[in-house]
Amino acid sequence: MNQENKKKKIISASITIVILIILMILTSRPNKVIPMAEDILGSVFNPLNKAVSYTSSKGRDAFVYVFGTRKMRTENKELKEENENLKKEIAIYQSLIAKAEFLEDEYNLLKKTEFNLTPAYIISKDPNNFFINFTIDKGKKDGVKAGDIIVTGQKYTDSNYIESVVGKVESVGNNWAKVSSIIDENTSISFKNARTLELGVIDGKGEKGLSGYVFDSESDIKVGDKLLTSGLGGVFPRDLYIGEVIDVKMTEELVVQILVESKVDFSNLYRVLVLDRNEGQYEQD
DSSP states (O other): HHHHHHHHHHHHHHHHHHHHHHHHHHHHHHHHHHHHHHHHHHHHHHHHHHHHHHHHHHHHHHHHHHHHHHHHHHHHHHHHHHHHHHHHHHHHHHHHHHHHHHHHHHHHHHOOOOOOOEEEEEEEEESSOSEEEESSSSSSTTTTOOOOOEEEEOSSSSSSSEEEEEEEEEEEEESSSEEEESSSSSSOEEEEEEETEEEEEEEEESSEEEEEESTTTTTTOOOOEEEEEETTTTTSSSTOOEEEEEEEETTTTTTEEEEEOOSSSSOOEEEEEOOOOOGGGGBOO
């Protein structure tokens, strides 16, 4: 038992001595051992550091490629906002250009008209592409009544402007009025040919314009003739502009059918003029 304890003590002492010797060597030769340790550590960790650095660099590059730098993102946002503002400005300019001719015709008409015309804005319309039926922002308080005529200004000749018929007021509220336009299939207009004074009726709407017919089967009506309201029937006062003949044909029943193009843009109306029907001149049946 004693022998065994002695052996354990000898082994323990030997291990302690070896450790002390190693420590002494390390302490006495730091310039050689430490670099060696660094080399060992470097050979182990440098590839790992390079891999991490490479991955991090590629990650940054990928982020910049997809999202851009902060400066690039800021500039891109500013450019998008500027582009949207430019689009809005262009839309406004285009709208003004589109309205310029319309407003010029209206202004010139108001300078010479013999009628009392009340400007009105359209505030709603039926859910379709054309202003077949719509509502204006003038009503009883403005003197508007059922049967009043809706017109716009139209250049008739180089120096003459005329009331171009749009429709008529069907019902009226205190500050609104509902209008049925001449492109409504239920509306008919008695007309006269400005060139020959022959009479006819607009009684429908075709794909390319207003459709109608001439009373006289031997009519001389031609493409390019201008049609005016005749005043017959007491609905529309006479001499309002309807449109220009764009097609003429004879049916098997010897009826002269015509197609008429109105100069009113029924797809983009936004402002009209209300004509008091009591001021109009009518021919009674």
